Amino acid sequence: xxxxxxxxxxxxxxxxxxxxxxxxxxxxxxxxxxxxxxxxxxxxxxxxxxxxxxxxxxxxxxxxxxxxxxxxxxxxxxxxxxxxxxxxxxxxxxxxxxxxxxxxxxxxxxxxxxxxxxxxxxxxxxxxxxxxxxxxxxxxxxxxxxxxxxxxxxxxxxxxxxxxxxxxxxxxxxxxxxxxxxxxxxxxxxxxxxxxxxxxxxxxxxxxxxxxxxxxxxxxxxxxxxxxxxxxxxxxx
Amino acid sequence: xxxxxxxxxxxxxxxxxxxxxxxxxxxxxxxxxxxxxxxxxxxxxxxxxxxxxxxxxxxxxxxxxxxxxxxxxxxxxxxxxxxxxxxxxxxxxxxxxxxxxxxxxxxxxxxxxxxxxxxxxxxxxxxxxxxxxxxxxxxxxxxxxxxxxxxxxxxxxxxxxxxxxxxxxxxxxxxxxxxxxxxxxxxxxxxxxxxxxxxxxx
Numbered sequence: 001x002x003x004x005x006x007x008x009x010x011x012x013x014x015x016x017x018x019x020x021x022x023x024x025x026x027x028x029x030x031x032x033x034x035x036x037x038x039x040x041x042x043x044x045x046x047x048x049x050x051x052x053x054x055x056x057x058x059x060x061x062x063x064x065x066x067x068x069x070x071x072x073x074x075x076x077x078x079x080x081x082x083x084x085x086x087x088x089x090x091x092x093x094x095x096x097x098x099x100x101x102x103x104x105x106x107x108x109x110x111x112x113x114x115x116x117x118x119x120x121x122x123x124x125x126x127x128x129x130x131x132x133x134x135x136x137x138x139x140x141x142x143x144x145x146x147x148x149x150x151x152x153x154x155x156x157x158x159x160x161x162x163x164x165x166x167x168x169x170x171x172x173x174x175x176x177x178x179x180x181x182x183x184x185x186x187x188x189x190x191x192x193x194x195x196x197x198x199x200x201x202x203x204x205x206x207x208x209x210x211x212x213x214x215x216x217x218x219x220x221x222x223x224x225x226x227x228x229x230x231x232x233x234x235x236x237x
Numbered sequence: 238x239x240x241x242x243x244x245x246x247x248x249x250x251x252x253x254x255x256x257x258x259x260x261x262x263x264x265x266x267x268x269x270x271x272x273x274x275x276x277x278x279x280x281x282x283x284x285x286x287x288x289x290x291x292x293x294x295x296x297x298x299x300x301x302x303x304x305x306x307x308x309x310x311x312x313x314x315x316x317x318x319x320x321x322x323x324x325x326x327x328x329x330x331x332x333x334x335x336x337x338x339x340x341x342x343x344x345x346x347x348x349x350x351x352x353x354x355x356x357x358x359x360x361x362x363x364x365x366x367x368x369x370x371x372x373x374x375x376x377x378x379x380x381x382x383x384x385x386x387x388x389x390x391x392x393x394x395x396x397x398x399x400x401x402x403x404x405x406x407x408x409x410x411x412x413x414x415x416x417x418x419x420x421x422x423x424x425x426x427x428x429x430x431x432x433x434x435x436x437x438x439x
Contacts, residue, residue, distance in 0.1 A: 007241040008248075015249020022250075023257060058294045058308060058323065071307030075293045079325070079333040080266040085358045087323060087336055089294060091311050099313050102296075102321055104338045108358035109263040116257040125362040125385065127338050127354040131315050132346040137354065137364035139385045175385075184383035186366045188347035 024149065026118055035170050035198040035220065036178045042224035046095040047128060049103055051201060051215040053088070057102075061086035067211035084109040092128060101130035110141060120144040121173075126219065134188020138197050138219065140181030141174035151206050161208035171217075172198045183221055190223075197221040265359040268334050279393060279422035284355065286324045286337065287411040293336075294323035318343035324415075326355055334359075337417075341369070351377060353395065353417070361386030363419075365395040372396075381421065393421035 037044065053059035053070045060069040062083045063076030077085055085108040092103040103126055110121035126138035146169050155163035173179045176196050185193025198220050205213035272282045286292075295304045297320040303310065310316065319342055326335040335357035343349050349369035356362045367379025376398040384391050401413040 003238060004241045007238050008245040011242040011245020011247075012249040012252070013245075014242075015246040015251075016253045017249075018246070019250045019253035019257075023253075057296060057310065057321075058305065060293060071305050071309075073307060074305040075325070077325075077336065081268055081332070081334045082325070082336055082358055084263065084265060085336060085356070087293075087338075087356075089296065089321060089323065089338075099311060099315060102316070102319055102340070104321065104323070104340075104354065106336060106338075106354070106356035106362060108265070108356070111261060111263050111265055113262040114258070115262060116254065120262075123358075123362075123385070125354060125356060125364075127340065127352070127364065129319060129340050129342055129352070131319060131342075132344055134347055135340070135342070135350070135352055135366070137383050139362065139383065182383070182385075184364060186352060186364065186382050187342070187350045 023115060023118075024153075028118070035172075035200070036180060037196065037198045037220045037222055040222065042222045045221040045223045047100065047103070047130075047219040047221065048093045048095070048097065049090045049217050051088075051203075051217045052212050054210075056088050056090040058089040059086070066208065082108075092130070101128060101133070103128045107142075112141075118143075118145045120148055128219075130188075130190075132188075134190040135186040136190050136193070136221070137184045137186060138181050138199075138221070139175065139184075140172045140197070140199060142171040142199065143173045144171065147171070147201065147203075151203055155206045155208050162213075163206040165204065167203045168200065170198055170200050181219075193223065195222045195224070267359040268328060268330075268332050270360070271329050275420060279420060281418060281420045283329050284335075284337075284417040284419075285327050285329065285331070286415040286417070287327065287331075288413055288415065290411050291325040291327065291333075292322065293325065294321070296321040326357070326417075343369075351379070351397075353379075353397070355417070361388045363388040363391070363395075367395075367397065371398075381419075388421070390423050391421040392424050393419065395419050 053067055058074055060074045062078055088105040090103050091099050092101050094100040105126050107122050107124040110123045113119050113121045122142045122144055124140055124142055129135045151163050151167055172181045175182055180196035180198055183195040183197045185191050200218050203215040207213050272280045275281050296310050298317050322339045324337045325333045326337045328334050335355055337355045340352045351367040353365040363384040364382045365379045366382055367377045371377045376396045378394055378396045381393050396418045398416050400416050402410050404410050
């Protein structure tokens, strides 16, 4: 009898392991399709930022996550309704990496996340003010599955608790039908703008203890017909 | 024995796949919304921000005591006219339900403005722009520019006002609070309704 119970338990463990491996290696979930904005002829505004929390003006989360809030004494988001959220306040740059404004990114884990579909979804919103130009609001759903699978897990498995390499990926998967974010202009030259955007991440180092060590983000925003581009924007094209 | 092992193996696979399908990875904590119906249609909701306890950050040039301590505001002249604040947002029961940013831009090139983004993780986010000057010396009124999830099919107005604390007996009481009142009406175009239904907002 004990032999059969042991056999059953061993089988279940093997099955769980096999299923987890299958989910992890699922080739259908690892697609990183080309952004529609990278092949468009439309006019593009490019906004960059450092995704390393210690480079930011303020970064805060629940205070118990792997990535520590910055500066150290910033208030943490420990209350139950905001515990699964984080906020990043950072300087955003133009395509030549010159400071251009301030960006605030709100991110919350999405209830639509489904491991079986390779979806580690995050609902996020950018509040961006480009000095002397105006403000924008960018709403998006991001999928962090590839980032977790190709950077975070390998960092945990590494004996040095560190990942180094070169990783580029589009994080935006919605709400637009083509996997684009929704952009709404607020003030200045962006007033009335309704458009699309894509956020991409470029990572080269990640640490288990600190989180991102060398990582940049870039928002590519379609401003066709609504916004007069500056010389820097045109250079980006 | 081998049959038992194979049965367990299949059971393990099916169980894991079923768990991955049915068990939610994320379950955001929800507070009941406190919304009232306005007499002229639509609905209103009040939010409050206790000052200074709910202020997470105040970014402005040349602050004697930056908040949070250790904050380094960019030193470039470019940012002299920008002021950014970050808050926790409460409902009228004084429970924290979200986070908000308030951005004030003072510039010669564009019209001065006050902007709010309220991010309520279980419900959605909305973006409001207001003129720099209050409408009646007390209340600043702006319009909803964009919303996500629950707020996507909405249009309407949002007001902000500073309410000082008048209770001198309680030494623990905040200095006052910022009151944000939304007045939204749903826009039921076919596209909007379909989107909202898909997203479970209606």
